[in-house]
Amino acid sequence: MRLSIDVGGTFTDLVVDRLSGAAEVFKAPTTYPDPIDGILSAVALAANAQGITTEAFLGGVEVLFHSTTRAINAVITGQAARTALLATEGHPDILLIREGGRTDPFNYRIGYPAPYIPRALTFEIPGRILADGGERRTLDEAAVLRVIERLKEEKVEAVAVSLLWSIVNPAHELRVGELLAEHLPGVPFTLAHQLNPTVREYRRTSSCAIDASLKPIMSAYLRALKQRLGAHGMAGQIFAVTSQGGLVDVEELAERPILALNSGPSMAPVAGRYFAALQGATTAIVTDAGGTTYDVSLVRDGALPRTRETWLGPIYQGHLTGFPSVDVKSVGAGGGSIASVEGGLLRVGPESARSDPGPVCYGRGGTRPTVTDAAVVLGYIDPDFFLGGRMGLAVAAARAAIERDVAIPLGLGVEEAALAIIDLATESMVHAIEDITVKQGVDPEDAVMIGGGGAAGINAVLIARRLGCRSILFPDVGAALSAAGAMMSELTSEFSQVVFMRTGAFDAAAANAIIAGLKERAEAFFASAGGRARERRVDLAIEGRYPSQVWEIDVPIDEAMLAAEDAASRLVAAFHARHQELFGFRDDGDEVEIMGWRALARCRLADESAIRLPSGVDSAPTRSRTMTFRETGPIEAPAYRLEALDPSVTVKGPAVVESNFTTVVLAPGSEARKTAEGGLCVQPLVQSVTRLREFAA
């Protein structure tokens, strides 16, 4: 049996794969301050469903996949360790000056961000390496020892060491590490060149600082997780989900906790890719609509999207992780996003009602109307059957809140106001998706949209129409998309080397030696995964650019290319093609500068088996109720149960299709059919051109 646990801000999702073809999904509230209580609650639910004890249940677990928001929460809430930064002399302000940049040019009312590590805990280390790796000034070890004494006085709990050019010559950083290990035992530290060997000192230093600050808390958490699950009989191996969309042994995560920062959202595209492939699609827009945010990502040609720029907090005001990760874009537009009117202007989000107090309709003390409340007012969500009937909804209160906060200030009817809220949320979501599609030269028309997360179904049809998407797939485990994704994920690790090389002066022997070295490290990684590792693959890529460009692009390569007589011109051709693909033009006359070489090692721990829920026996009758659509106004429309749908029957909007964890709204003109795998496939049908023309008329 395999388990996947995703600890989110609101719910802890558990997916159980019994290896008998049937999976189950459980949700328990996330607990604070100790999330392990919530994990054990979810496990108890699952054990109960099998009619066995928690101990017996955990005793049968072979592998556990775990993703958590713990690391990111520690950063956001300022609970990370008291961390010091050791930086090159003359450069103590790398984390303060950063890389500049500012949004909202005329708004000077936003404060300048404080550095991730305060200046008071930043220490300058004499010694200087040059761009070519030469040593301009030797490391002053006596000065390092004096700094270490200061670190003791300051009672620091972790240390980040980031020196200029350590990526080309790490001697100084390594020596500082030795001195720390010897003279400051028990205090964890991170060496920047080992964590994130990338040029640009701010990014490398920022990742180093974040990583070091997470080491104490994440080590303690992972230790407690192992102990407490072990105490309940769990014997299997635990793998942690990474921001890169892969899995690592929890021991490695304790060494490099920054890997876990964005671990939950990174799994949505993994699951999305799998479900898209079942429909024969290799390009998918994966959406995950939660309570607070709407996370979107693009799977293109079957590949996960990756980025080097991930911000904790708003761009230019937060901290750059400086670390590659799965490119998941979040906008503050979820089911809990609050709608308000300021100075005659409607706003939706980014402020969220979260799980506490939640939307007005939850009746838990929320007073400000949300997107979910709008969906309730429009009749999309069944007030009597929310979360499978476990929660009744307060419709009148939701209606009153929308009337008071939106309808009256805008001079609209309540339904009209609710439609406006949905429309504005839709537009933000469309914008987020356009950023990852159109901006990258991908036409959404060629992609299937994957609707994940509990709130996805409310406006997915409207979003798809705006984008011109031809189909939307709601997988049966979509409400726990991330946890399901971990089940399908691969064990991965990335190895890279910064070596500058011009294709005009291509050194085939050196290139092959670099690649051979990277592959050797990949093989060692596979060996550490033991006999379980199968489908081993190593993806090679160069990071290249035209001369004097500074933003590299990743270009996949293979060994055959490098072995060829004309290796250089093959690399150049591949680069031109990729540049054209990304930016619409190429510079045929130019050579290419290779800045870095990368190898991504991937293997599987189990077959990429279908994670699916058992087909339902629920034969609840189709009911109907009044729903409001922009095209029709109030209308009596059917509400189908997904479990009871016959896969041979096409249902047409206006209607909704409900399951225990989600509601899919079929706007007039759209239609849907249950898939063989138990999900719902929706055709929006009415294309954006028509709809928007009507709208704009």
Next chain:
Amino acid sequence: MTAALQTSAAAGFDGVKLAIMQKRFDGVTRKMANTLLRTARSGVINTARDFSCALVTADCELLTAADSYPIHVIGGADLMARAMLDLHPELQPGDAFLHNSPYHGNSHAADHTILVPVFDDDGVHRFTVLAKAHQADCGNSLPTTYMGLARDVYAEGALIFPAVKVQTGYRDVADIINMCLMRIRVPDQWRGDYLAMVGAARIGEREITRMGRELGWDTLSAHARDWFDLSERRMIEVIGQMRSGKARATCVHDPLPGAPADGIPATADVIVDSEGGRISVDMTDNIDCVPVGVNLSHACARTAALVGVLNSLPTPVIPNAGTLRRIDVTLRENCCVGIPRHPVSTSVATTNLGDRVTNAVQRALAQIDPNVGMAEGGAGLPPAAGVISGADPRNGHAFINEVILAAGGGPGTPVQDGWLSLFCMGNAGMPFYDSIEIDEMLHPMLVERRSIAQDSEGAGAFRGAPGIRTEFRPVDCDFELGFVSDGTVNPAQGVCGGLPSLSARQFLESDGGEITPLGTAEQIRVRADQKVVSLSNGGGGYGDPTTRDPERVRVDVAEGLVSRERAEAVYKVALTADLRVDAAATAALRAA
């Protein structure tokens, strides 16, 4: 989600429709910007992000300049598009124009702009997209894009292109390209930047064409009209929150050889008419053009005044043609902060004197209403933001580029401390600051220091940002350095009781310890055994520093931005030995 929608019934607008459509227009310029940043060749574009993208209607009204430098486009995109129409009455699909003439609406000669008119399927001109980028070199007589001491455009030496057709039928007019390749230093780098600019403009064209076909061209045009009306209405509301009144403020640029010995003043006469919903800025009481390179172009004079107003509003607004209807800027011909006549030099129009105009307007507004306005921002273009050039001993190649290591710090505002990485008011903190490793990799240089200068901030209830000390030097060669550092004689002034920042300073220091002082504007050779030391200008303070929240002072001291001595002497805040606020001693200091 940040969309702002206007009520439909009350104002007669469909706010939902407007917000959605405007987001798509904003998206067009963002797509253009992404292409330009990622593909350009020179550091000033691909690292410092010294570029802007904008979109104007067929009537040349500014529709969006999302993520653009204010000084580049707010008051100039319309003038440039107008010049294109005037000079080329017969536009065709596939045309593109290279425009850098400060006498035809451009900012200054170093800002090359590509304009592409966008046509509907019936051949009607509907919109014009602009991609503007500061070039690493523009063919000046000296290897710098800022000719601070040029007596006229001939001394500058740049090729001037008044909206010259550079593409026809989507193909380059090779003659123009060839002229540039013969005049601009490091021509391959320029050609790469040109490709990136044209690429960005064509992406803008493609996106608007797609919108027009999807939504209908008349819908797009109707949107622009409604959006302008809505924005104007919003601006009237915002001005209505301000006090009415009039004030005059003067901000003085440091003296330059050939210009008045006591500096070049920029005086703004500002009137706020709260009831009438109108703000006017009169810049006519200023001296004539001066025989140096800091005169403002028409676009920069107008924009600098507009930026001063937009920065100062109690609630931020979105600048477009509708918003700008409520701001009147009066300029005078042949005035150094007005409308220059050819061949007056405007080589440095985007930063120095432009910032002085903006600062004067901000201070005048603070005098009218202490809840609005701002202090002065730190002056731009110190050596740490200078243009370096020479031959790279590592490969023999020529190099030239503006480095962006540090520049001015942000001003204090009525509610907030200054933004550290401001650069200058006209750029609004949007430039990226160079990575030291990237600079050292691309150029034969070593950056020995870039760190905050203690006690350099303009003190205030809300203080200005501190200055930055930068030290850099050539490696195994000499290089040339050009800069026009303002703020040495006249640092950023405070307002409403706030104090000025520490003055900028710059000098060369040899390994033997010999100090060579540097003036305000220089083009110098830096020897291999010398380093450049540049202390950039922080921002001025807003409000009396003795009213500053003691907790903020404590943090500044703990973080080393302000010394204990200064905390006591200037902010009147006493701290205990373990750096806590000593409330009793502070009260006593402040009562004295």
